[in-house]
Amino acid sequence: MGKLYGVSVGTGDPELITVKGLKCLQQAKIVAFPEGIQGKPGxxxxxxxxWLQSHQTLLPLKFPYVQDERELNQAWETAAKTVLGYLQRGEDVTFACEGDVSFYSTFTYLAQTVQKLDASVTVETMPGVCSPMAAAAALGIPLTTRSQRLMILPTLYHLDELETALNTAEVVVLMKFSSLYPQIWALLEEKGLLASSCIVERATMPEQVIYEGLLDRANLQLSYFSVMIIKIQ
Known part of the structure; x- marks a missing residue:
């Protein structure tokens, strides 16, 4: 039985992969990763x-960007069966995971489904840089200091969730929030937090954009890959 490796490859800059992760990636015969959309690389x-080499077999796996649980489960099972076919032939598979494998990661669902189908599969993961840390580095600020309480909201559907976070933590990180940005901006204005809030779009990628302070930025058109850091104290 082959082994399934999950390698964290960071948020965009190819140099953010760890030495251990790079060695695992370059030694792999089969490299899997999420398939891009509209024929473009993910x-x-x-x-x-x-870092890829010509002799490696590339294995793009389809993971739809939807909320429907049934469709997601079907996609994970299809991907898991594809990977399992290689593993059961004694071949290792290395999955390249954007960000960190343990931080709201597609790899988690893939690995869990593979092991559900065959409990004998061994999984090994390698940590890496995730988006809140990358955003803080891009801004040149510490994400937290001393005993500051940090709260991360990976998705935001209702402002009540943000209200609770602002009343609980001293640093709040928002991810996947762009559809609610106008309401978020209004709430931060009400609470006097616009000056101490920043946004990084596509952190560490060539297209990275930084917004330091949001006082005059009520109408930003933000991408899905945006991270907001709110400093309350």
Whole structure:
């Protein structure tokens, strides 16, 4: 039985992969990653392309960007069966994961489904840089100091969730929030937090954009890959 490796490849800059992760990636015969959309390479594939070698087998796996649980489960099972076919032939598979494998990661669902189908599969993961840390580095600020309480909201559907976070933590990180940005901006204005809030779009990628302070930025058109850091104290 082959082993399934999950390698964290960071948020965009190919140099953010760890030495251990790079060694695992370059020693792999089969490299899997999420398939891009509209025929374009996905983020993980773009990150690892400089490190890939011509003899490696590339294995793009389809993971739809939807909320429907049934469709997601079907996609994970299809991907898991594809990977399992290689593992059961004694071949290792290395999955390149954007960000960190343990931080709201597609790899988690893939690995869990593979092991559900065959409990004898061994999984090994390698940590890496995730988007809140990358955003803080891009801004040149510490994410937290001393005993500051940090709260990360990976998705935001209702402002009540943000209200609770602002009343609980001293640093709040928002991810996947762009559809609610006008309401978020209004709430931060009400609470006097616009000056101490920043946004990084596509952190560490060539297209990275930084917004330091949001006082005059009520109408930003933000991408899905945006991270907001709110400093409350």
């Amino acid at each position: 983020i993980a594939q773009r990150i690892i392309t400089p």
